[in-house]
Amino acid sequence: MDELAKCTCIICGEPKSEGIHIVSEFICDACEAEMVHTDVKEEKYNYFIHQMKQIWVQKNA
Numbered sequence: 762m763d764e765l766a767k768c769t770c771i772i773c774g775e776p777k778s779e780g781i782h783i784v785s786e787f788i789c790d791a792c793e794a795e796m797v798h799t800d801v802k803e804e805k806y807n808y809f810i811h812q813m814k815q816i817w818v819q820k821n822a
């Protein structure tokens with residue numbers, strides 16, 4: 762494997778080398794951990810859902 766490539770997190774917008782890939786998009790460890798512990802009623806969860814919808818819109822455009 763080559764050196765760690767940094768991907769841009771779709772939540773915080775920062776380039777990170779560690780995180781998860783969802784639908785070819787990237788979410789960094791920090792944001793992923795935050796999401797896991799975020800109640801569904803909270804704004805950040807809604808923001809995440811919004812971001813995911815943006816991805817789907819882009820994929821289907």
Ligand SMILES: [Zn+2]
Nearest residue numbers: 770773789792
């Ligand atoms: Zn992030």
